[in-house]
Amino acid sequence: ExxxxxxxRYKIIEKKQPVAFWCNxxxxxxxxxxxxxxxxxxxxxxxxYENEEAVDDSQLPxxxxxxxxxxxxxxxxxxxxxxxxxxxxxxxASSPQGGTSYNEQFxxxxxxxxxx
Amino acid sequence: xxxxxxxNSMESNEEEPVHLPCNHSTxxxxxxxxxxxxxxxxxxxxxxxxxxxxVNNRMASLAIAEDRKSSTLIxxxxxxxxxxxxxxxxxxNGQNFVxxxxxxxxxxx
Numbered sequence: 001e002x003x004x005x006x007x008x009r010y011k012i013i014e015k016k017q018p019v020a021f022w023c024n025x026x027x028x029x030x031x032x033x034x035x036x037x038x039x040x041x042x043x044x045x046x047x048x049y050e051n052e053e054a055v056d057d058s059q060l061p062x063x064x065x066x067x068x069x070x071x072x073x074x075x076x077x078x079x080x081x082x083x084x085x086x087x088x089x090x091x092x093a094s095s096p097q098g099g100t101s102y103n104e105q106f107x108x109x110x111x112x113x114x115x116x
Numbered sequence: 117x118x119x120x121x122x123x124n125s126m127e128s129n130e131e132e133p134v135h136l137p138c139n140h141s142t143x144x145x146x147x148x149x150x151x152x153x154x155x156x157x158x159x160x161x162x163x164x165x166x167x168x169x170x171v172n173n174r175m176a177s178l179a180i181a182e183d184r185k186s187s188t189l190i191x192x193x194x195x196x197x198x199x200x201x202x203x204x205x206x207x208x209n210g211q212n213f214v215x216x217x218x219x220x221x222x223x224x225x
Contacts, residue, residue, distance in 0.1 A: 004159075033212075040217065041217055042201075042203055042215025042216050042217055042218055043160065043215045044215070045212050045213070045214075048212060056212060091159050091160075093159070093160075102148050102165060102167070104150070104162040104165065105152075105160075105162070105213065106162070107158075107159030107160050107161065108159050109157075109158055109159055110158075110159050
């Protein structure tokens, strides 16, 4: 079974430029998460989707970040414009039914963003 | 979301058992205890989870205190590949995973 796929793995951009990250979850997983991970810290949730609906985007900085999950499968996370402080690893995860307390999450390898 | 407390770092010798502690004194009755680990340059991966009883799987064992206010992840024979950051997370129904900084485990050859 293929795991969670993310691309690109690495991205270097200059500040004020836009950037987009793509995630393909495990087939059949209804729940998709985007996390941000700063160096030396644990992942922090940005947004959670149940199928195509964003059920928790309370931690997403909506002035510059946006996300979509068309048809409830793939998802894209965008930053426009990027700031120096956005340099981090962006992780995507999926789960069969995310809201259930015992279900595990499957993480992709992440995209390491560097903003110059 | 309930919080957990873990040591920042631990060290172990290869092929010896490792006991990684986690305190979660504010755990509620329906919270599951999850453990994930993150190898260098990878996303976190599931290790084990439990509710009240001790749990075993091919990767590790989870020992849960009787009052559920603490738990211990046990790696029976540490290998160099087990060097990672280990996260202890509580999760109730409908709640999100909240990752702390975890415990960085170093395994010495």
